[in-house]
C-alpha cells in the first residue's frame with residue numbers, strides 16, 4: 001500500500017507549543033486527513049488531549065465507542081512511538097492492517113512473525129529515526145527482559161511518547177477476563193517513569209477500574225467514563241422452554257430480517273455445527289466457527305463473513321473479539337453467556353456503525369444448568385484451594401446477574417447498565433427492549449415460566465427458586481436439579497489434560513486466537529462434561545458407576561424438595577390435608593424405584609418432573625397418585641385419604657395404570673392380577689405428568705380457551721418477531 005504523504009500541518013504542529021499541539025482544531029484535522037471522520041465521538045478528544053499533555057488517562061467507553069482512536073491520533077500528532085498492549089494477536093493484526101491501509105506506519109511483534117519480519121522491525125526501532133508510529137505488542141512480550149531493555153533504550157532516546165493498554169480490564173482478577181500476564185504490566189511505570197499511560201476498556205465495574213489504576217501505578221489519572229449505554233441496540237430475550245422449536249424460531253427470525261449480517265454465539269462447538277447445519281438447510285447463508293476447525297477452515301469462514309459471502313456465523317466465544325465489522329445487525333446468544341460483562345462485550349458487536357441493531361438471547365433452563373455446572377467446576381480442576389473456591393463464587397455471582405437479566409421483570413437495558421454501576425432513569429430505555437416495549441407479553445412469559453418452575457415465589461420476579469449464589473451454600477432447593485454432587489465426583493473427567501494441551505497448542509498456532517483463560521477452560525470443561533455423560537451411558541460396568549450412584553444425602557435432599565412442593569400444592573389447593581413427610585417420602589421412593597439403578601440424571605429428572613406435576617395437579621389427582629404409590633410400596637401415608645377414599649386392601653385389585661411410564665412406579669401395575677377386569681378395580685387412573693413443553697403448551701391452550709384467545713395468540717405471534 002502506497003504511503004500517504006504526511007499531513008502538511010503535522011510538521012508545523014511538532015514545532016508549536018503544547019497547547020497548540022493539543023488544540024481541537026489540529027486534532028480534528030488529523031482525524032479528517034487520516035481517517036475521513038468529520039469529528040470526534042464521545043470523549044475521544046478529552047482522552048487524546050490528556051495524553052498529549054503528558055497526563056495518565058483511564059478511558060471507559062462502550063464497545064465500538066472508538067477507543068483505538070484515543071491512541072492512534074496521538075501517534076500521529078506527536079513525534080515518537082506509541083506502544084500499544086493488546087491481548088490478542090488477531091486484534092493486533094487487524095488494527096495494524098487497517099492502519100497500514102491508511103498509510104500509517106504501524107507494526108506488531110508476535111510469535112507469528114517470521115524472524116526476518118521481526119528483525120526489520122527491530123532495525124527500525126534501533127535506527128536514529130524510527131519510522132514506526134504505533135508498535136503493537138502482547139503483554140507477554142513486555143514481560144521478557146530482552147524486550148524491556150529494548151523499550152528502555154527507546155525511552156532513553158526520548159522516543160516513547162505513550163503507552164496504551166487496550167482491554168485494560170484483563171489486568172484485574174475481578175474482571176471477567178483476567179490475564180496474569182497483564183498483571184506484569186505494573187512494572188512499566190517504574191521502568192519508564194515519565195511516559196503517560198492510557199488504559200482503555202469497555203467493561204470495568206468500579207472495583208476493576210480501581211484495580212487497573214492501582215496496578216498500573218497511574219498518577220493523577222484523568223478518569224473518563226462514558227455511559228455503557230448502547231442506544232442503537234434493541235435487547236430481547238426469548239424463552240426456549242416456551243417455544244416449540246427454538247431453531248425454527250431463530251431461523252424464521254433471521255429470514256424475516258432479510259439479508260443482514262449476524263453473529264450467533266453458542267456455548268459448544270457441537271451446537272455451532274448443529275445450528276449452522278439447520279440454518280443452512282432453511283436456506284440461510286451460514287457457517288460455523290470454533291476452535292475445533294483447523295486454521296484454514298477458520299480463516300476461510302472469517303474471510304467469507306467479512307466479505308459478506310456468508311451472512312451468518314454461528315460461533316463460540318472465540319469469535320469476534322477484535323473483529324471490526326461495523327454492520328452486524330443481530331448478535332444472538334443461543335445459550336446464556338457466563339456473565340453480564342461477556343454478554344455486554346459480545347452483544348456490543350452489533351451496530352458498531354450506530355445503526356439500529358438487535359441483541360437476541362435465547363434463554364433455556366437446560367442452558368442455565370449447564371453453565372452453572374461449568375462455572376462450579378472451572379475452579380476445581382486442579383485444587384479446592386480457597387482461591388479457587390473464591391473464584392468459583394465470583395463466577396457464580398457474575399452469572400447470577402445474567403440470570404436476573406433473563407428471568408427478572410423490568411427493563412433489560414437498565415439491568416445491563418446497573419450491573420456496571422450506572423444510575424439509570426426510567427425514561428432512558430424509551431422502549432428499546434422487549435420488557436419496555438411489550439411489558440405485558442414479557443410479564444406473561446415470565447408468568448408461564450414461574451408457574452412451571454417456581455416452587456416458592458409465587459408471583460415473584462425470579463422464576464427459579466435457587467440463585468446461583470444460594471446454590472453455592474450447598475442447598476439444593478431448586479426445582480431443577482443442580483449438579484453439585486456430580487461435580488464433586490467428576491474431577492478426573494474434567495481434567496482432560498491431553499486434550500487440553502492439544503487445544504492450547506492449536507490455539508497458539510492458530511491465526512485467529514481464542515482468548516486464553518476462562519473461555520478456554522469453558523471449552524475444555526464442556527467437552528469433559530459431554531464425556532462424563534457419555535461415560536455415564538457407556539461405562540455402566542466401570543467404576544464410574546459409583547460416581548453415578550444416588551447417595552442417601554441426595555435422596556434426603558430430593559425428599560425435602562418434594563416436601564416443599566407438596567406444601568405449595570397444599571396451599572394452592574386449600575382443602576387437602578396431606579401428611580407431608582410421609583408423602584414426600586413416598587414420591588421420592590417412587591422416583592428412586594423407577595430410576596435409582598439408571599443413574600442420577602434420570603433420577604433427578606424424575607424428581608423434577610414430579611415437582612412440576614405438583615405445581616398444577618388438582619386434589620383428586622394428587623390423592624389418587626399418593627394412594628397408588630402408597631399401595632405400590634405398601635406404606636401407610638395419608639390418613640385423610642384413608643377416610644375419604646376407601647383404599648383397596650393390599651391384596652385387592654388395583655386399576656391398571658393408563659398413564660405414561662413417566663408418571664408413577666411400575667410397581668403399582670405389577671401387583672394387579674392380570675385376570676381382574678379393570679372396571680371392577682378401584683379407580684386409580686393417574687394423570688400423565690407432562691413434559692416441560694407439554695405443560696407450558698397446555699397452560700397456553702387453557703388460557704386461550706378461557707376467553708383470552710385473541711389477545712394471547714397475537715401476543716405469542718408477536719413474541720416470535722424481533723421488534
Ligand SMILES: Nc1ncnc2c1ncn2[C@@H]1O[C@H](COP(=O)(O)OP(=O)(O)OP(=O)(O)O)[C@@H](O)[C@H]1O
Pocket residue numbers: 037038039040041044061062063064065066067068069201202324326348352
Ligand atoms: N470519531 C469517529 N467517528 C466515526 N467513526 C469512528 C470514530 N472513532 C472511531 N470510529 C470507528 O468506530 C469503530 C469502532 O472503533 P474501535 O474499534 O476503536 O472501538 P472500541 O471502542 O475499541 O470497541 P471495542 O471495545 O469493541 O474494542 C471503528 O470502525 C472506528 O473506525
Ligand SMILES: [Mg+2]
Pocket residue numbers: 067068166
Ligand atoms: Mg477496541
